[in-house]
Each structure stands twice: as structure tokens, then as C-alpha cells.
Amino acid sequence: MTFLQQVARGRDPYAVAERQVGIAGVFLIAYLLFLVPGIRAGAIWPVVVAAALVVAATVAALTVHWPQVPTRWHMLIPLTDLVAAGLLRIDTGAASSPFSALMILAVLSLGIERGRFPVVLAAIGSFVISLVPLLPDLASVTAGVWLRTFFTPLVLACAALTVNELSRRLRRRYERVAQLRAQQEVLLSQAQDHALEAAAASSLLRESAEQLSTVIDSVTEQSIIGTDTVGAVDVYNTGAERMLGRPRHEVMGHLLPELLAGSPLAAAADDGFAELVREIRSGTPQIRDLSLTRADGGGLDVRISATARRDAAGDLEGYLFVLTDMTAEREAARLKDEFTGLISHELRTPLSSILGYLELIADDEENPLSAEQMGYLATVERNAQRLLRLVGDLLFTAQVEAGKFSLDRRPVDLRQIVTSTGESLRPTAAAAGVTLSVFLPDGEIPVDGDPVRLGQACDNLVSNAVKFTKPGGRVAISAGIDDSGDEPVARLSVSDTGVGIPVEEMENLFSRFFRASTATANAVPGVGLGLTITKAIATAHGGTIRVASTPGEGTTFSLALPLRSDAQDRRRLATAS
Template identity: 55%
Template sequence: MTTVDPRTAAARPGRLPRPRAARPDVPDAELERLREENAALRAQVRTRADELDLATRMLAARAQTMTSVIDAVTEQSIIGTDRDGVIRVWNPGAEKMLGLPRPDVVRKRSIVEFHQPEELEAAAEGCGSATGLAALVHAAQEHGSDVRDWTYVAADGQERTVSVAVTPRTDDRGVHAGWNFVGTDMTEARATERMKDQFVSLISHELRTPLTSILGYLELVLEDEGQPLTEEQRKYLTTVERNADRLLRLVGDLLFTAQVDAGRFSLQPQDVDLAGVLRAAEETARVTADAAGVEVVVEIPEDGVVVPGDAVRLGQACDNLVSNAVKFTPSGGRVTLSLRSGWAAPDGTVGDEPRFGSAPVAQLAVSDTGMGIPTGEQGKLFARFFRSSTAQRNAVPGVGLGLAITKAITTAHGGTLDVVSAEGEGTTFTLTLPRATA
């Protein structure tokens, strides 16, 4: 029979030492305390092990969820890189867009290899970067994110216009680990936009030239004192002139919206007295209002209100609001044009007195007692070619460009355009602009 030394057995790996027999020089109380501490340590180790196991499983589940979500995106490319631009994430959308399977790309290719070289070089020169990757991530590095069009080059050499959202990527410790590139193929959309802009510009030019000629000859005929017209002839030619003017304004609106979409909308800033703009709009609408039986009231402060802006464009915006108010107000109704100075708080509210953090503004309001706009349609008012159901039911003329143009002009001046309306109770449009101060 083999004899086993208890001390050797206690030291075997994987086994905790067994309690030693009580020694005469160690009190029983001390031994009991040591046993309790040993038990507490064992429990703590088991708890920490359980917590670590749970955290590991949660992290694995989270990673699996993220992978599943990324792999489920098939219409957008999701590409993740390390700090040097080497691709680490390549989803099915990227495979579809760029024509390469994941094993051929991950850890083998750089993101810059799928960009048009000339475009990268131009971008690098523009931001003072030495490399293509630096040009790609320059704006995202400065602002935290960036979205713009880039040209992707697929494996077969086909080029695509892609709207790419770039954001930094961090590891589980929060340390910068690379970049995320989420791309949406905009090739067809951008081509459609270019064709639309070209079509609008062409049609506008081809219509504006003959219309201008027609209006010029109409003016000569109507004002020719040597060959006076009969009342019936003058009536007919005046109708022709009115409709030619209407067509010319429509052509101008179409051309303006094309300029806004193409980013070619520019302003000629100067100090503009909004009181004069409002009076001019009232004079323009006066004939139409009188004919429709609509009263126009003007409420303007005596000292006026000056704002920095383009007088022509602000006049166009004001004319649109006033003419709309007159059109949508039935006979016997009222249109009120008002102007006031105020102070805009950071939350957007406007008061008469300055407060901490407030900025000087001017508010131009056009109110009517007309048919109003349904609540569910008010969010669509500033979309091009949108016409409310009340306008359609009451056969109010128009094509739905006026408010879209007014909104674009207001935004270009750093202002806001708000609407308050109730069906059957009227509408108020309020144009708020930064105000010049002495």
C-alpha cells in the first residue's frame, strides 16, 4: 500500500489546500476567521467568474447583432476601415455596389482603391492633405461627421456617384480605431436632377424670349395713339397681355427653383427697409384685391424696420405671401400686412424687449380671413408644386411654387417662415429675419 504525504497532496494543481489540523499555538478563533475569509474569497471568485462569463456572452451577442444588422443592409454599402484605411468591414451592399466578395477585400484592400484617383487628388489639394485617405476623412475629422458625393469605381471599372457618410470608429475602450463609410448610390438620382435642371433651363429660355417679344408688341399696340383701338379690341388684347405676364412669371419661378436646387441662388445684400417692401407689395395687390372685394390693411411702424438682405428677393417673397392671401380670401374678407421689430430668444420666441441671449429680428406677417389650410397639410406647404385641398376645391389658380420660393428666399437670408392656420378661419404667415442694429 502506497503512503501519500498529506502536504504533497494538498499542493496538487487544481486543488485548494485542505485545512490543517489545529495547532496548539493558533487559537481556535483565529482559525475560524481564516476559514470565513477563505470562504468569502471563494464566493467572490465565483461571482467575478460568473460576471465575466455574462459580459463575454453579452459582448458576443452584441457583436453578432451588429454583424446581422450590417449584413442585412443590401442597398447601401457599409465599409469600415482601420486608421490606415485598410478595410475591415465589407457588407453585402458593398459587394453589390463594387462587385467584390468580402474575402477578396477585408484586410487586403484600402478604401482609396475604390475612389476615382483624380477626384481624390483634387480633394487632397483642396484641404491641404498629402494622401487620398486624409482627403476622404478630413471633414469628418474636424466636424465629427461628413456627408458628400464621391465617385466610387467598381471592380469592372464602372463609376458610380455615391453619397458617402463618413464617421470615426472607436474600439471598446473608446480609442479611435478607424473610419466608417456608409454609401448610397445616387447615380440615377443625380443624372435625373441634371436632366431636370437642363430641361427647366432650356424651357425657361425658349419660353421667356418669345413671351418678352409678345409683351413688347402688345405694349406698342395698346399705347399706339395713332391707331386707337376699340373697347372690344382693347379688352381682348389686355386679356392676352395679362396671361402673357402670368406665363412670364411662371417661367421666372421655374428658373428660380432650378437655380435654388443647383446651388446657384445668390443674393445682392444691402440695407433694406421692410416698410417700403410691404407698401410695394400692398400696391401691387391692390387692384386684384379691389376687384375681388377684399380689404387690405397695412400696419407699419413710422420709423420703419431695416434688415440686411436683397431687396428684389425680399420683395418677391413678400409679393408671394400677399398675393396668396388675397387669392385665398373670399369677397368681404380682409388681408392684414403688419411689421414689427423684436428680440428672438434662443428658444425661438420673439418678444418686444431684449433678454439675455436674444438677437434683434424683424417680423413681417401676412394674415387673412380666408379659407384656411387643413392641419394635416400644413407641413407640406413649402414643397414645390404642392396645392392644398382647399385650393383645389375652391379652384384657386396657381401651380404651387410661390411658397417654396418664399421659403428658399427666407432661408437664404438666415430667417424663418412660420404658418398658423385653421380651416375656415384664415391663415397667418410670419417671416422672421435678422435685423440690422445701429
């Protein structure tokens, strides 16, 4: 506890002792007055008792640990002094005693004590002290002495009150100061806390910024390049340095298109960048494949993913570009294509000879074959054709997988596709003992498609249906315009009364090389590419394929294709009018 706080609580450890030492000093001087000729006491005992009281009070004031004593008891010391002063006055002339002034000290000291009660005590005490010397002979007391007897305590009480009030104010001021000091300390400690927090936050921020840049720089296999809204580079990681072969200091602040040398973006400069970021700005991330030229002149195939950078408020700050080196992947894809092409080529070449010479044998008019031999030859040819189709299918699925499958689109009437499939497969169906029927509407079914591919899809569905239907069964091909959905579509359905597809195998139906258990169980030939190809063709045309099947009852495959847009518009007009 500080001194000030002790003062504020009225527990000044020294105040009582200090005052008492002062008063004791004055008493000592007063006792020296007895050395002055003419000043002497009537009786010696009051003087001795007074001295004893003062000494006792002084000793008590100096020895007692006042802060632990209730403030009320502090009054005892000045009260003792007051009694001592009274005793000194008794036989030294009472009202006219030279020691009367000592009462002032005691009264003032009493007045300093806390509360108004010490003032009342001072008034009563000084009155009693003034009265006591008069008691033995009250009758001889003059009016002047009476007046002094009442007046002196009154004056003393006033003095005590003044001191009391002053000390009270002083104490209050001290209290207020102490309060302010305490508040100040609270504020100071709060300020210190804030400063600590701010320091912690800023170090955290620095750490997280450092961490972020470490993380970005640890990405060595991808380039991370950030730009502001106009395309000036402000983030450039180690991966970018490695990939593009240009050090950071060379590119910071430069425009991104300059960096992407050799790409269409660089050629188009500002326009290219504006074009690239237009989509990103609207919130659609962009992924592009570009070929770049490294700083050392080497070529580089990259996939660039571009996204917008936004601040906490969601305002556009710039763009972020992540470049992945696709050179190896593209090389691998190219090799795979090359391999597929090579295999396909190497398989086709011997087939060319087989099929060509078969035809020469069959067409040789000079040496005609017997009917039996022609039959054998037909079997050889059929199987050679099957092998050829398989090679074609393999090549086609490889193209689909490589995303290189292109359509030769033109206006097509779906009815023609269905008719030609029906014609070409009718002999096969007849041979299998399956009735093949075709249902077509009178009007055109206009689609925008590749007739060869659509024919292939239709052939696949129908030949599957025939293969999986036992003799005596039926296969129906139907086509028409389906108005049941939101948009009218061209629909091609192939239904059979065949073995059906087990439910658990439905989801694998369109996977490459998948063969249904019913196919293996019934020894149906095939390698499992037909439906994969059919689905790829449907998808490439923007269409869908659906299947519904009941094991033992039959299966229906249904192909939906978008109608040709001009035909769609005509239909809309027709329905509107």
C-alpha cells in the same frame, strides 16, 4: 471506487484476507512443529479446535466481502486467531509454549484494525490467554510466571498500539493523498473545462471575424474602406474593388488619398486627409461628394461617408469610409434639371412672341385700338403674364428641389419690399373690393437678403390674402423688428379677414401643388406653388414662416428673417449702453 479510496475508508477488500492468509501460513508451520520430537500437546482437543478456528477464520476472511461489513466486525478474524493461539498454548507448556509467539501475529493483526478499541481487546485477550493456562493451579504459579503473565500482554498491547498508530497514520496519509487526488481531479476537470471554453471562445471569435469579413465583402454596391489613424488602408471590400477598379492586394497598406485619384483629396494628399478626418476625430461623421477617377481612367461620382473607428475602450483606431456610387443619381438629377430647363425654355419662347406682339399692337400709334379692344388685349396680356409666372414658379420650385436655388444677397430694408408690394397689389385689392393697408415703423428694418426673392415672397403672401378675402374685407401688411424672442428678428406679417384655413389642412399648406379646400370651394385661382416658394425663400434666408388661422375669421402669415448682422451688433450695443 478506487483501491486507494477503499483503503482510505478502511475498507481494503484484501487487507483482512491477506493478513489472515499469512497468519494461517504461520499456523500451518506451527503445526509442523508437532513433528519435532519433544513437542507435543497434553490434550488433543485444543489443538484441533485451534486448527478449526484458524481454518474457519481463513475461510471467512477469503469468502466474506469485507468492504460491505462494518469495520468493527473485521476484528473478529484476528481475535479468532488470538483465541486459536491461546488454545494452542494451553497444553503445550503455557507461558513456555513454543506457540506463544503466534499470539504476536494475532495481536499485531488486531492492532492494524481501525480505532483504539482493537488495542484494548488485544491487551485483554492476550492477558486472558496468558492467564487461562494458569487457572487450574494458581497456587503453584511462580513469581516469574506471574510477571510474564502480566508483562507479555503489556508488551503485546504496546506492539499492537504501535502498529495501530502506524496504520492509523498510514491510513491518514492515504486519506490525505486521496483528498489531494480528488482535489487534483477537480482542478484537472476545471482546467479541462476552461480549455474547452477557451477553445469555444476562440472558435467563436474566428467565426465572428469570418462572418464580419463575409458581411463586409457581401457589400458589393458600396465601397467599404478602413484605414488606420494615418490613413493606411487595412479594410477593402469587394464593393471597393468593383467600384474603384483596383484589386485588394494593390491597395492594402497604401494611403487612402492615393486611392481617391482625381479627387481634391488626392490632390491635397496628406493635408486633404488630415482636413477630412479633423471633423471625424471630434466625433462628427463627414459626408462629402467627390468625383474620382477609376483605375481604368473612367470617371466616378461618389458620396463618401467617413466615420471614426474606435476600439472597445473608445480609443481611436482609425477611420471607416463608405463610398456610394452616385454617378447614376447625378446623371438622373442632371437630366431632370435639363428637362425642367427645356420645358421652361420651350414655354417661354412662345410667350415671348405673345407678349411682345401684344405690346406692339397696344403701342401701335398709327392704328389705335378702341377702348373695348384695349380691354380685351389687357385680358389676354394678364393671362399670358399669369402663364409666365406659372412657368417661373415651376422652374423655381424645381431649382429649390434640386438644391440649386441661390440668393443674390445684399443689404435690404424690409420696408421697401413691403411698400413696393403694397403699391403693386393695391389695384388688384381694389378690384376685389378689399382694403389693403400697410403698417411700417419709422426706422429701417435691415436684413441681408435677395430683394427680388423677398419681394416675391411678400407678393405671394399678400396676393393670397387678397384672393381669399371676400369683398368688403381687409388685408393688412405690417413689418417691424420683433424683440420678443431670444434674438431680435425682422418680422413681416400679412393678416386678412378672409375665409381662413381648416385646421386639418394646416400641415399641408406648404406642400407643392397643395390647394386648400377653401380655395377650390371659393374658386380661387392658383396651382398651389406660392406658399411652397415663399417657404423656400424664407428658409434660404435663414428665416421661418408661421401661420395662424380661424376658419371664417381670417388668417395671419408671419415671416421672420434674421436681422443683418451689423445691424444686430449695433442694436446690441445700443441696448447695452
